[in-house]
Amino acid sequence: MNASAKSSTEQDPRWAAVQARDPAADRHFVYAVKTTGIYCRPSSPTRLPRPENVEFFDTAEQAEAAGYRPSRRAAADMTSVAAQHAALVETACRRIETAEEAPGLETLADEAGMSPSHFHRVFKGITGLTPKAYALAQRAQRVRQRLSAGASVTEVLYDAGFNSNSRFYAASSQVLGMKPSDYRAGGANTDIRFAVGECSLGSILVAQSGIGVCAILLGDDPNVLLKDLQDKFPRARLIGGDRKFEQLVSKVVGFVEAPALGLDLPLDVRGTAFQERVWQALREIPPGSTASYAEIATRIGAPKAVRAVAQACAANSLAVAIPCHRVVRSDGNLSGYRWGVERKRQLLDREAEV
Numbered sequence: 383m384n385a386s387a388k389s390s391t392e393q394d395p396r397w398a399a400v401q402a403r404d405p406a407a408d409r410h411f412v413y414a415v416k417t418t419g420i421y422c423r424p425s426s427p428t429r430l431p432r433p434e435n436v437e438f439f440d441t442a443e444q445a446e447a448a449g450y451r452p453s454r455r456a457a458a459d460m461t462s463v464a465a466q467h468a469a470l471v472e473t474a475c476r477r478i479e480t481a482e483e484a485p486g487l488e489t490l491a492d493e494a495g496m497s498p499s500h501f502h503r504v505f506k507g508i509t510g511l512t513p514k515a516y517a518l519a520q521r522a523q524r525v526r527q528r529l530s531a532g533a534s535v536t537e538v539l540y541d542a543g544f545n546s547n548s549r550f551y552a553a554s555s556q557v558l559g560m561k562p563s564d565y566r567a568g569g570a571n572t573d574i575r576f577a578v579g580e581c582s583l584g585s586i587l588v589a590q591s592g593i594g595v596c597a598i599l600l601g602d603d604p605n606v607l608l609k610d611l612q613d614k615f616p617r618a619r620l621i622g623g624d625r626k627f628e629q630l631v632s633k634v635v636g637f638v639e640a641p642a643l644g645l646d647l648p649l650d651v652r653g654t655a656f657q658e659r660v661w662q663a664l665r666e667i668p669p670g671s672t673a674s675y676a677e678i679a680t681r682i683g684a685p686k687a688v689r690a691v692a693q694a695c696a697a698n699s700l701a702v703a704i705p706c707h708r709v710v711r712s713d714g715n716l717s718g719y720r721w722g723v724e725r726k727r728q729l730l731d732r733e734a735e736v
């Protein structure tokens with residue numbers, strides 16, 4: 383059995399990379415040692431194990447799932463590599479944000495010194511978005527800012543990097559949820575259905591555009607919630623929901639009361655590229671768990687942007703659907719919540735009971 387395992391390992395080209403301690407192989411696989419229960423990177427200078435005791439894995443995560451633990455050097459290397467990846471992704475984000483036309487995946491990967499597939503995986507792992515999705519979010523931000531500032535649709539079209547009217551208008555529904563001229567006019571000619579209900583946290587308003595749910599607001603006074611919606615879309619046609627729409631409100635209320643039910647709704651998420659990165663990270667926090675603002679900042683590759691993360695949480699207008707209530711201070715204490723700290727406490731308490 384050992385002879386067979388030895389022969390199999392020696393014939394594997396990855397074993398040659400381990401013997402050569404090839405650093406170029408580090409991004410392709412790790413090897414584990416059955417007798418010690420640890421795994422290493424191919425370039426590790428540690429003493430070579432017997433080939434019959436070696437097992438190969440594509441990623442460190444796979445090795446850990448199989449019960450192996452990182453060597454001390456591997457753990458230190460991963461911390462160093464994670465920092466390097468965060469810096470490379472941050473550079474790529476700045477590159478996307480400042481480019482007149484979004485650079486392609488191969489260009490970004492080449493500048494980062496990675497293969498396109500590896501860069502794509504690293505970028506998404508840190509930001510929660512693919513490079514393409516990040517570029518689209520950045521373009522959407524430019525469009526919204528310029529239209530809100532009163533720029534003409536033609537000016538915005540070219541400023542945002544669209545090469546033709548047809549491409550711009552084809553994308554505008556996803557970017558804005560409405561025609562560009564209507565967005566510029568504060569949501570004119572746009573129908574937004576809404577309904578107000580009651581739950582144990584007080585009043586709740588749910589609104590939906592043609593794309594998906596665009597607002598879930600909590601408060602004590604239904605009239606204040608409606609005013610908030612009107613301020614967000616000052617010239618949209620706000621239409622009171624019918625019985626079918628009220629079923630949607632009931633679904634949201636049901637999730638507030640019993641988080642175990644889950645909430646699977648199409649969302650109309652509109653924010654800056656940074657906000658959308660934060661909001662995506664929030665949606666990845668499991669019910670019953672919390673994360674600190676600093677942890678979220680680190681997860682999106684911007685460890686120094688703790689205050690900006692808090693501001694993105696405060697800007698969220700989709701209560702419970704984007705669970706900003708799951709973000710707490712580093713000491714575990716509750717901090718500000720757009721809809722009141724007591725509501726935040728109640729939501730967390732319910733999720734902890736699931």
